[in-house]
Amino acid sequence: MLASVSLSLAAGGAQNGVRAFTGAGHAGIGLLTLQSSCSRPVSAVSDVELVSGFCVAAEDADGVTQIIKTRPEPGADGGISNHIIEQQNGETTSVTHQVEVDGQVVHQHQTYIGKYSGQRQFPPEWSQFPDINAP
């Protein structure tokens, strides 16, 4: 199922490669690969606020926000490393690592974070970002 996605392009975090989007319910939302450099001013983007220097999309009805951080420097293999930090009501609930080479996702895994910082993986069919060449 593809949930409806309220896309909000993060602005102002270009130097950090920070992008963010939210969706109504996080299950089934595919990764939106946004290559924009976040050149629009914050004021021109609705539902986005600047928090601690990062642009964070406004929370959806479930309080879920996903922040995409792209490492400024590619790896020695040219791979682009993204992290998708999922938060609910301000608490981090999952961290996804994703590596792209030549536009292809060559590595991906999603780690869920518990209330007391415990880490766990769930079966791929439960995850928004199932394992690809993990760990």
Next chain:
Amino acid sequence: MTAPAEFEEAAFAAIQDEIAVALPSLRDRNLSLGPLEVARGGQGEGYASELRTYVFRDGQICDALEVHMVRNGAPAFTVDELRDWFRSQFEDLT
């Protein structure tokens, strides 16, 4: 070619050293790091491992540094490449 286990051990030690150097600066930025970990999976030519640490701000994970360092049973980087990469990421974290 360096054996994966030997490479992982050298990479882990090198990045621990980088963390020790970076910690004061990270603290100045109100950031801290979780433990450095090696995640492993697969066997033989399918063996892979990843070096990772989570970045914390105010008790919450706000970022992560992860490198898929062994792929298809062989190191994908040199230790120096990993060291340089982590060093630059520590400098860039905000």
